[in-house]
Amino acid sequence: MEFRNDxxxxxxxxxxxxxxxxxxxxxxxxxxxxxxxxxxxGARAADFGCGTGRTARLLKSLGFDPVGLDISAxxxxxxxxxxxxxxxxxxxxxxxxxxxxxxxxxxxSAFTFDNIPGQDRxxxxxxxxxxxxxxxGKLVSIVSTPEIYLHEWVTFxxxxxxxxxxxGPGDVVRIxxxxxSDGRPVDDILWxxxxxxxxxxxxxxEVVAYELPLARxxxxxxxxxxxxxxxxxxxxxxxxxx
Ligand SMILES: C[S@@+](CC[C@H](N)C(=O)[O-])C[C@H]1O[C@@H](n2cnc3c(N)ncnc32)[C@H](O)[C@@H]1O
Numbered sequence: 001m002e003f004r005n006d007x008x009x010x011x012x013x014x015x016x017x018x019x020x021x022x023x024x025x026x027x028x029x030x031x032x033x034x035x036x037x038x039x040x041x042g043a044r045a046a047d048f049g050c051g052t053g054r055t056a057r058l059l060k061s062l063g064f065d066p067v068g069l070d071i072s073a074x075x076x077x078x079x080x081x082x083x084x085x086x087x088x089x090x091x092x093x094x095x096x097x098x099x100x101x102x103x104x105x106x107x108x109s110a111f112t113f114d115n116i117p118g119q120d121r122x123x124x125x126x127x128x129x130x131x132x133x134x135x136x137g138k139l140v141s142i143v144s145t146p147e148i149y150l151h152e153w154v155t156f157x158x159x160x161x162x163x164x165x166x167x168g169p170g171d172v173v174r175i176x177x178x179x180x181s182d183g184r185p186v187d188d189i190l191w192x193x194x195x196x197x198x199x200x201x202x203x204x205x206e207v208v209a210y211e212l213p214l215a216r217x218x219x220x221x222x223x224x225x226x227x228x229x230x231x232x233x234x235x236x237x238x239x240x241x242x
Contacts, residue, residue, distance in 0.1 A: 005072060005115055006186045007051065013074040015182035017052040017082065023155035023179050023221065027213040028110065028142050028232045033062055039138050039209060039236050042105030046132055048125075049112025050088060053079030060086070064106060067099060094121075096128045104132045110142040114188045117170070119199060122191075126203035130239060139205060139237040145212065146192050148232070149173040151225040161185070169195045193233060200237055209236035 006012060021029045043065050047056040050068030052075050059066040060083075068088040070076050079088040089098055107129050116122055129139055148156065149164040158164055161174040167190045174185040191199075200207060212230035215223045225231070 004187065006184075007070075007075050007115065008072045010074045010077075012182055012184075013052055013072070013078045015177075015180040016075065017054075017078045018180040019054060019177070021054075021058070024153045024226060024231050025155060026219065026221070027215060027226060027230070028234070029058065031211060031213055031234070032058070032140075035140065035209065035211070035234065035236060036062060036064075036106065039140075040106045041136060042134065044104050044134065045106040045108065046099060046104045046129075048107055048109040048129055049115075050079055051075045053083050053086060053088060055108060055110045056086060056088070057083055059106075059108060066108075069096070069099075094125055094128055096132055099132055101131045102134050105134050105137050107132055107137070107139045108142075109139070111144065113141065113191065113196075114144045115186075117189045119170070119195070122199045123202045126199060126205060130204055133239060137238070138208070141196075141200075141235040141237060143191065143196065143233050143235075144188060145230055145233050146190055147225075147229045149175055149188070149190065151229055151231075153224050153226060153231060154221055155179040156231075164190075196233070196235065200235070201240070204240050205237040206240040207235050208238050210234070 045064040045066040047066045047068045050056045056066040056068040076088045076090045164173045167173045173190045211234040215226035
């Protein structure tokens, strides 16, 4: 399947850099410090699909020492500008050779697989990421749920894309981020929970924790769907045994 990475684009990279941890994104990051505290020992990290460095900078603030990896030179250029002392690398698709195998206590992938088409490609990338894990290391995979493409959110709108309702696993779905200055939609790939679990299994990964975070309603945010529908799924994964 021919698929364009919407993030290989300087205008999108500049817009993406406007995003922080508020709005709908709050739910992706709110529980992350506790999850990492519960499941990860050690500080050596890789941020797969680091984009403009938001998630790598978050890991740094939590005491991790992350290497950011991304296929988009445009996104990595912004990450380096924002954090000149950070380690951000442009990689070819699936090429993790710049990181020693078995060297990462944590591999984070935040929203990266939303843009990666094809079951085989996903399996092969997760296998590559698994190889980076140190003994006991964890891979944290944050992805969009199918529901994010069907509702209205503080940070996103999908109302112009009713065809998202007919999408099945592997189909393109569209969404617009309203919290940044780029009004163009992003083309994502719909990939529901059972399909993710199959990919993890085939990549030799086991799910050790799974969260679908909802807003509690007491936050200072005028939530749209966030108190009732989870926009993100968070998986904590480790090497499967046996
Ligand atoms: C939605 S952005 C998320 C960026 C960052 N994790 C954050 O939350 O701010 C997804 C990123 O994944 C990158 N990406 C997509 N496919 C990739 C691949 N095969 N290898 C590495 N990065 C990839 C894109 O270039 C983009 O920068």
